[in-house]
Amino acid sequence: MEPDGELLRDRLGLRGDVTRFSEGSLPVFAIGDDLVLKLWPPEHHDEVPTEVAVMEALHGRLPVPTPRLHATGLLDDWAYVLMSRLHGEEPSVRDVAISGQVGEMLAALHSVEPPVVLGPQDWDAFVARQRQGCVEQQRKHKLAEHWLEQIPEFLDSVDLQASSGVLLHTEVMSGHLVQQNGKLSGLFDFEPAMRGAFEYEFVGAGVFVTKGDPKCWKALVEAYGRTPDPRRVMAYTLLHVYSNMTWFMEGMPKADTLDELAIRWFGV
Template sequence: MTADPIDQALFPPFDDAAGFDRIRADLGAFLPAIRAVCERHGLAASGLAAFERGTNVVVSNDAGQIIKLFPPFLRHQFEAERLALGRVHGNVPVATPEILREGELDGWPYLVMSRLPGRTLEEVWPALGGAERAEALARIGEIMTAAHALPTGGLESLDLGWDAFVERQIAGCEGRHRRMRLPERLVAQIPAYLASARPLLPTSVIPVLLTGEYTPENLLVTRTGGAWRVTGMIDFADACLGPAEYDLLGPCLFLAAGSAELQRAFLVACGTGIADLTPALSRKLMALALLHRYSNLGYQIRIEGWESQASSLSELEQLIWPFPVR
């Protein structure tokens, strides 16, 4: 990694993480830094366009490259993306960005990556029929299984430290979901619900590589033979090591969304046997969803009107994961 003394004026001022988020997608604010990266590495600085969604500064150029700037307080995301991409690229059955360059500007680490073709699954999902949706979820399950089988040596810095992590998440669970504006009747049930689910949670796990990004915004699809197919996966800044079940939540919540058939297509592709699609699995996954470090059920559950359909967390788990499925 290279690091040069750079004028602070390359980067706009901000007071905190919220301040950064407000300016993150403002290309003009970060144009001096982006141009400095392009000049340093001989990249095209034409056709620059910023991505509106995301956590970091992400800009594309017209040469098919992505420049991603990480503010100093998100250096851990830079490390996660760099390490995870280095492990998955060329080793999973889907395209992932190739890291072309990396470096640092005045404490801001950055990556230059190849840009993948396709549209996000989020864009096309509403237009997909049931069979196409089931095929997409099965495909995601195959990709996830391959990623979980990769060796984790050299990735130890990404380890969540699962048992201690779970304890911290349990301690802060009520407060988090109150801040996320989960209905109070459900927040009040969290302690008892987690106590009932505690024996089902993974413990003393042998960790696997979790990308944290099997969500429709970070899965790319292209149209092949008249059908949409998952062909790419992007954004590995939340990658970590932990139990395989932790990765199941994105597709289950965002995509399968209460459909027994879609849940089955995905989970069976991940190696879950039909006989294991039980109420106990529903409870374990619901508990993991509550404990996820980015849990925000109001955004993540894609079942219309779910707040009025579930008066309890037990009802909510069955609404999302209606097992047993035969």
């Protein structure tokens, strides 16, 4: 049964109007103008330590505001995190200025020491597991056979060994950002965070922020201060935990091969 936001507000001794956010897979409520209450059912309680640890690690460390932790605990079977509310609207995609700000934000994010709670502990083993199930995952999402046939050879041709692991948000996309007057005013949603290769971060940023626009991508990577190898980013696009190439290709530049896609999506 879905939680009652007003009842939870009262049980926590809070005040203010309660509004449930329509987006997202978890129940999230705004309480007044200043607070957000995010809830996890029992089967997802294991995600809470990651959300809390990354929120605490990042607060005040980025050029973009992030939520401040107020409290965490249990309400019946629901785990909760009470945090400060970020204000603004979802930014437009294919915006050069916003893309540059995302690049600057990612550079700061990746300089923060990853909390010990973050996995995977063995990045190479994670990549190997993702490779093993990659073709079937894309087939499940109805990717055309023409593309499925290319995946094994393409992945075999890309060196994906990470020299060191950085703190990854993993889903930097417009839906997890807010802006006010053309300036980013918030980054949120940390439960999918991981420790791993920096190029993995550019999957979400490339597909859902710059969306194949070369000027936006150039602004992003220049602000980041390091240009990722397009083929490595494409490989991680295939291997991402939530990869769905059929969906990703909607609205992105077209090509006939994965090598061509790598350049058109992630080339400078």
